């Protein structure tokens with residue numbers, strides 16, 4: 001489902017004399033349907049950079065990233081948007097929403113975007129919000145004023161609304177209480193069971209041990225630095 005080959009990435013700091021920071025070289029891995037792969041490696045090794053390349057936010061200088069038949073290193077912006085709508089989900093700790101849109105619509109939106117009937121999309125959103133313990137009195141309000149933990153849970157509900165074939169998880173259990181952490185772990189397990197290919201960063205080591213079938217240490221892809 002996800003195939004990374006010969007991936008290379010460096011950053012050029014144009015406002016700092018054009019300094020070049022090489023981060024990845026020759027990165028390669030694959031993630032099959034129903035498999036969860038955890039990215040590991042010390043801080044600064046490049047975990048977030050790999051995730052951003054996989055989501056099409058950063059462009060790689062070398063290599064290929066195939067997700068659901070689309071090569072992200074060569075795709076047009078509209079192809080990336082279509083991939084994100086249909087195939088590739090991303091759950092981070094942080095919610096980014098349009099102000100004034102009610103929570104229920106925020107969560108239902110990915111299902112509406114793929115053409116699901118409105119009543120089914122709203123049912124799905126209600127089910128996820130209830131499961132993630134967002135009080136029903138909040139569903140008609142915009143999540144912009146919610147607490148950090150509530151926003152994180154709304155974001156998770158939105159990320160799991162549509163059963164994406166591929167899913168990127170950036171610390172999905174960070175700062176959750178034990179009960180909601182357990183709900184999120186179950187959602188990830190259900191997605192795996194449905195065949196979703198998952199790449200995640202989990203600083204929560206017990207969560208990583210439970211969910212990940214394999215770990216990939218991205219420091220193996222650090223370019224050899226000239227002495």
Ligand SMILES: Nc1ncnc2c1ncn2[C@@H]1O[C@H](COP(=O)(O)OP(=O)(O)OP(=O)(O)O)[C@@H](O)[C@H]1O
Nearest residue numbers: 011012021023041042043044045046047048049050
């Ligand atoms: N937009 C950017 N511009 C310049 N350098 C960047 C950029 N993004 C990442 N880097 C550099 O790439 C390297 C890898 O960073 P990255 O955030 O991917 O590491 P990480 O493994 O996710 O670290 P952490 O566990 O601390 O989040 C770092 O040296 C960082 O400074």
